[in-house]
Amino acid sequence: MDAGPWLAVPPVGYGGLENVVATLTGELCDRGHEVVLATVGESAQPAAERVSAFATGQFHRLAGPYPEVVGVAHAHARLVLDTLARHAAAGAPFDLVHTHLEVVGPAVLGALGVSAPPVVHTLHWDLARNADFYATFDGGGRVGYVGVSASQLERGPDLLRRQALGHVPLAVPPATAPPLPRGARGAHAVLLARLTPAKGAPTAIAACARAGVPLVLAGPVGPHPDVASLQAALADDRAPLGADVAWFLEHVQPHLDGERVRWVGSVSGRAKAELLATARAALFPVAWEEPGGTAVCEALTVGTPVVAMARGCLPTLVDHGRTGFLATDLDGFTDGLRRVDEVDPADCAAVARERFAPAVMAAAYEAVYRRVLGRAPEQTRPLTLPGPRTPRSGRAAAAR
Numbered sequence: 001m002d003a004g005p006w007l008a009v010p011p012v013g014y015g016g017l018e019n020v021v022a023t024l025t026g027e028l029c030d031r032g033h034e035v036v037l038a039t040v041g042e043s044a045q046p047a048a049e050r051v052s053a054f055a056t057g058q059f060h061r062l063a064g065p066y067p068e069v070v071g072v073a074h075a076h077a078r079l080v081l082d083t084l085a086r087h088a089a090a091g092a093p094f095d096l097v098h099t100h101l102e103v104v105g106p107a108v109l110g111a112l113g114v115s116a117p118p119v120v121h122t123l124h125w126d127l128a129r130n131a132d133f134y135a136t137f138d139g140g141g142r143v144g145y146v147g148v149s150a151s152q153l154e155r156g157p158d159l160l161r162r163q164a165l166g167h168v169p170l171a172v173p174p175a176t177a178p179p180l181p182r183g184a185r186g187a188h189a190v191l192l193a194r195l196t197p198a199k200g201a202p203t204a205i206a207a208c209a210r211a212g213v214p215l216v217l218a219g220p221v222g223p224h225p226d227v228a229s230l231q232a233a234l235a236d237d238r239a240p241l242g243a244d245v246a247w248f249l250e251h252v253q254p255h256l257d258g259e260r261v262r263w264v265g266s267v268s269g270r271a272k273a274e275l276l277a278t279a280r281a282a283l284f285p286v287a288w289e290e291p292g293g294t295a296v297c298e299a300l301t302v303g304t305p306v307v308a309m310a311r312g313c314l315p316t317l318v319d320h321g322r323t324g325f326l327a328t329d330l331d332g333f334t335d336g337l338r339r340v341d342e343v344d345p346a347d348c349a350a351v352a353r354e355r356f357a358p359a360v361m362a363a364a365y366e367a368v369y370r371r372v373l374g375r376a377p378e379q380t381r382p383l384t385l386p387g388p389r390t391p392r393s394g395r396a397a398a399a400r
Contacts, residue, residue, distance in 0.1 A: 001025050001047070002038040002099035005076035007057040009043040013266030014194060014220045016170075016294035017100055017124045020361075021045075023171050027362035036087075036094070038080050053079035060223040063242040073104040081108070084116060093117065096369055100124060103133050110143040118376035119143040120165070120368060126198075126291055127156045134160040142376050146368055148292035149313030155289060165368050169316075171361035172297045174353065179277070179303020179345035186278040188214045189307075189337065192295045193284070195221045195252060195263075196244050200285035200309065205255050207285070207307075207334040215283075217263040218275060221248045226265030277302040281324070281340040284308035285333055293317050300324075300352040303345030307336040323348045 001024070007015040010022035021037075022045045028035050029047060037047040041055035053076045061072055080097070087093055098120045099105030106121040123145055127134055135157035137143075145160055147153035147167035156164070189208055193199040201217060208215040222244040224230040233239045241249075255261045267275055276282065282299035283306075284290070290312035297317065299306050306324035308314040318324045324343060325336030354360075 001028075001035050002080050002097060002101050002105055003043075004038075004101040004105070005040055005052075005054050005057070005072055006059045006062065007040070009037065009039045009045040011057075011268070013225055013268040013272075016292065019172065019294055019298075020122075020124075020170055020292075021100055023173055023358045024361060024365065027171075027358040028365075031362060031366070036083065038076070038083065051079060051083050063223050063240070063244075070104070073101065074108070076101065077104050077108040080105075081112075096120065096372060098122070098365075098369075103130050106139060106143050106145075107133070107137065110137070110139045113140065113142065116142075118372050120146055120365075120372055122146045122148065122168075123152060123156075124148060124292060126288060127152065127160065131157065139163055144368075144372050146365075149316060151289065151313050151316070152291040165371060168361060168364040168368065169355065170292050170294050170297055171356050171358045172294065172301055172352075173358065175277075175302045175349060176273070177277070179349045181345060182341055185280050185304075185345075188216050188279055189281045189283050190216045190218055190275055190279040190304075191283045191285070192267075192272075192276065192298070193219045194244075195219050195248050197247055197251075198286060198288040200287045201252050203285035203287070203309075203330055203333060204283045205252070205261055206330055207283070207337050209260065210334045211337045213280065213337060214259065215261045216275065216279075217252070217261070218265070218267045218272070220266050221245055221263075224265075227263065229265075273302065276304055279304050281305050281307050281337060283337070284314060286311050286314065288312070290314055297352060297356040300348045301356060303349040305340040305343035305345070305348060307333060307340065309333065319351060323351050 003009045003018060003021040007018045009018045011018040025035050025037055025045055025047055034048045036049040037045060038051050040057045041052040043050060058072045062069060084094060094117045096117050097109055100122050102125060109119045121143060144165040145163050146165050148170055150167050153161060153164050153167055191201060191204045195201055204215055221230055222242045224233060256263055276299055282304045284296060286309050293313050296306055300323055306318050308318050308326055310326040310328055315326055318326055320326045325339060327333040327336050
């Protein structure tokens with residue numbers, strides 16, 4: 001299970017992909033599978049083995065120059081290859097690799113051909129982001145894609161769709177307590193997401209102002225998980241701001257007053273659970289075709305009604321009128337926010353238990369794994385990789 005090098009598994013705060021990997025890994029282990037997790041050193045997710053190329057998550061480097069970012073991804077990919085080779089040499093080769101590392105995962109693993117196990121690659125993102133790759137990469141029958149929603153795959157290029165194995169909806173851990181009834185909830189609404197243009201925070205701010213509902217924004221801004229980190233970067237003239245930070249300063253920060261609109265940064269653990277479970281509503285005013293919607297599942301699991309724009313996968317996650325409301329514009333979004341008291345939190349939790357439980361996701365992936373193992377050509381030779389070369393001595397080595 002290749003989670004990539006960006007955040008710990010499970011994450012501390014923001015990390016939808018890593019939450020999915022943690023949930024799936026735990027459930028597969030409980031179902032008797034032996035799972036080796038490729039992640040970062042600070043991860044705490046139980047597995048048969050954890051391997052890492054970096055001691056800590058490298059998410060803060062994602063806004064850096066391309067050569068630096070791609071180097072991180074490939075250093076992690078080399079770790080995955082070394083782990084495959086080590087297990088093969090010990091006589092215990094892997095049956096399959098499930099990678100969540102965007103582009104680099106399927107590209108590197110697919111290049112190994114029949115010297116490596118077959119590969120499943122989960123698509124967590126808007127496929128337009130790396131359209132050229134997905135339109136041209138052929139996994140040769142040994143790499144198969146899994147979407148996180150049907151709408152995501154429908155927007156993919158022809159070659160990707162021909163290699164797709166279907167979609168598996170996301171899952172989240174079950175709630176630890178019954179949902180709070182309507183009368184016991186707080187007055188606030190929460191937007192749990194990275195603060196980027198795609199997540200639509202200005203729409204949430206405007207709708208809450210119209211409806212007289214306090215808003216809590218919970219998520220990072222660029223690489224900055226909280227107010228202190230962002231303020232430190234702003235005080236450093238040498239630190240590049242990045243597009244997300246510049247957008248936040250222009251479109252969100254002017255509305256922050258500590259009461260009607262608050263930004264609390266990334267939240268995790270008990271603080272995140274309490275913020276969601278006590279909210280009047282969870283808001284998803286997305287301005288893009290949302291591919292997966294992990295936070296929607298998290299909100300419904302604790303019984304919190306959802307108000308969302310009807311884009312991407314969201315119409316498949318929210319039952320309009322039962323677990324929340326869907327809208328197509330600001331007026332409709334505001335109306336949905338005003339009507340959330342019509343939604344029974346117990347209904348939200350019941351739907352989530354049926355559709356977004358870890359066992360549901362794990363069973364679906366087991367079916368995908370069986371399909372991949374049944375169709376892929378068997379590994380024809382043991383996987384071996386060259387080790388580090390020994391430098392030649394003397395002047396020649398110095399010249400190199």
